[in-house]
Amino acid sequence: MNDYTYEKKENLSSRFNKYLHIVNNLPILSLNGKVKDVIGSLIISDGPNAKIGDICKIYASSGKTIDAEVIGLRGENVLLSTYSHIDGVTYGDRVVSFEKPLSIMCCEEMLGCIINGKGQMLDDSNFPYYAPSIPVLREPVNSLFRNRISEPIQTGVRTIDGLLTVGKGQRIAIMSGTGVGKSTLLSMIARNTNADINVISLVGERRREVLEFIERDLGEEGLKKSVVVIATSDEAPLMRLRSAYVATTIAEYFRDQGKDVMLMVDSVTRFALAQREIGLSRGEPPTTRGYTPSVFSELAQLLERSGNSDKGSITAFYNVLVEGDDFDEPISDAVRGILDGHIVLSRTIASRAIYPAIDVNQSISRLTPELVSQRHLASIKKFMRMSADYNEARELIMIGGYAKGSMPEVDEAIRYKPIMDKYVQQGVFEKFHFNDSKTSLLSMFYSQNDIELEMANTSIKNDSASENMVENNSLEVHNTDDVNNEVIL
Numbered sequence: 001m002n003d004y005t006y007e008k009k010e011n012l013s014s015r016f017n018k019y020l021h022i023v024n025n026l027p028i029l030s031l032n033g034k035v036k037d038v039i040g041s042l043i044i045s046d047g048p049n050a051k052i053g054d055i056c057k058i059y060a061s062s063g064k065t066i067d068a069e070v071i072g073l074r075g076e077n078v079l080l081s082t083y084s085h086i087d088g089v090t091y092g093d094r095v096v097s098f099e100k101p102l103s104i105m106c107c108e109e110m111l112g113c114i115i116n117g118k119g120q121m122l123d124d125s126n127f128p129y130y131a132p133s134i135p136v137l138r139e140p141v142n143s144l145f146r147n148r149i150s151e152p153i154q155t156g157v158r159t160i161d162g163l164l165t166v167g168k169g170q171r172i173a174i175m176s177g178t179g180v181g182k183s184t185l186l187s188m189i190a191r192n193t194n195a196d197i198n199v200i201s202l203v204g205e206r207r208r209e210v211l212e213f214i215e216r217d218l219g220e221e222g223l224k225k226s227v228v229v230i231a232t233s234d235e236a237p238l239m240r241l242r243s244a245y246v247a248t249t250i251a252e253y254f255r256d257q258g259k260d261v262m263l264m265v266d267s268v269t270r271f272a273l274a275q276r277e278i279g280l281s282r283g284e285p286p287t288t289r290g291y292t293p294s295v296f297s298e299l300a301q302l303l304e305r306s307g308n309s310d311k312g313s314i315t316a317f318y319n320v321l322v323e324g325d326d327f328d329e330p331i332s333d334a335v336r337g338i339l340d341g342h343i344v345l346s347r348t349i350a351s352r353a354i355y356p357a358i359d360v361n362q363s364i365s366r367l368t369p370e371l372v373s374q375r376h377l378a379s380i381k382k383f384m385r386m387s388a389d390y391n392e393a394r395e396l397i398m399i400g401g402y403a404k405g406s407m408p409e410v411d412e413a414i415r416y417k418p419i420m421d422k423y424v425q426q427g428v429f430e431k432f433h434f435n436d437s438k439t440s441l442l443s444m445f446y447s448q449n450d451i452e453l454e455m456a457n458t459s460i461k462n463d464s465a466s467e468n469m470v471e472n473n474s475l476e477v478h479n480t481d482d483v484n485n486e487v488i489l
């Protein structure tokens, strides 16, 4: 078969597939209802006979067709939330149930594509005919069938790989107030990770930010191995809510193919706000800060779906926008409780122009001790301790009130401070291989011989994603003449 016929056949099959998808989604038996009330974004209809989660279409007399989902039942009435804005809907408009929950098509060809909150390609292109249709709301993998998290994954961010080592299949929150660098940090991970595939969910961001993220931060190189799912702040709450599930479903599809997937959601706070809008509209009682009880159960359902299965892994980073820099607000609190660690970005550190502004002492990766070697762990502990000692004495040091020699730990922390600051700083487009992040940390406390011995046994292999990475650790080895090479814990 020559190229031309092959191409023609491909075109035909994908055109045919478009109609197949439409036919598949037609209701077998027309289950009709009628719009009865519209309150805010909630539509109440008399019938159809539908279940929670079923997709319905509202045929507005204005000629508009709106997709909706059943979010509640009250007596004979059906409560619907829509995927788009409801202008044009009026009394008596026809509501048809499809008797099916939302499902999306998934395939390898999605790589490099941008998808909307309902799982459709944003440029309206079709999925190939063989793409399976997968329901978006599913149970997480049974924990009995999950592989243990045993191997580190490279994020390419030195502070994370070196000090807060993350494992394949681990789930971590990145938390801060606005404008401290969460999205930038996420884009660095997307470009630098050694995961096979990135699935990036941008929930409730402004349109300008989304464009900037895709074109500037992710770039062509990052987009090639990513699927980006977007639902911007101006879209309906249901679209924003489901977009995070769509991204998770795509990540699960690639995990089922045996891939190591990096799932990134920016942000779960906006996901929670979307659920709060839906919850309030259907009459749920508001609890702390107006969040309805369903917000917390939805959060748990979403966050529990990432992680390892018996086939592949989904390592996940969830951004949390901390309202008013109050880290005890309910969403931060709930997310911290569900995940296996959190990275806190600090406004104070950012204000000193230290980026990424990770506050290592406030951050924790619960699995690090199981993922790193003895020497690596000892170096982490030593670094953390010195950083905490310095922070405690910072004010005294700044006003010149600290007398050298009064506290040996503080003296040591002061001596190490410049090299610690250098270690945690990284330019947005600077990349570090996992092994380099590790050796430059170890070089602060161990001799070159010890490091070589260590790396011979425990380094993670170089891969294509790290080809352009900084060759040697760019950090100068600290002169440790006056510091015992053994780490004091």
Ligand SMILES: Nc1ncnc2c1ncn2[C@@H]1O[C@H](COP(=O)(O)OP(=O)(O)O)[C@@H](O)[C@H]1O
Binding pocket: 176, 177, 178, 179, 180, 181, 182, 183, 184, 185, 355, 356, 426, 427, 428
């Ligand atoms: N690694 C970095 N290096 C330099 N500047 C940074 C870095 N990370 C963030 N910034 C600065 O912080 C600003 C806000 O970052 P952004 O990622 O949009 O924050 P957030 O997502 O937390 O609101 C950026 O526009 C940039 O100026």
Ligand SMILES: [Mg+2]
Binding pocket: 182, 183, 184, 266
């Ligand atoms: Mg952001």
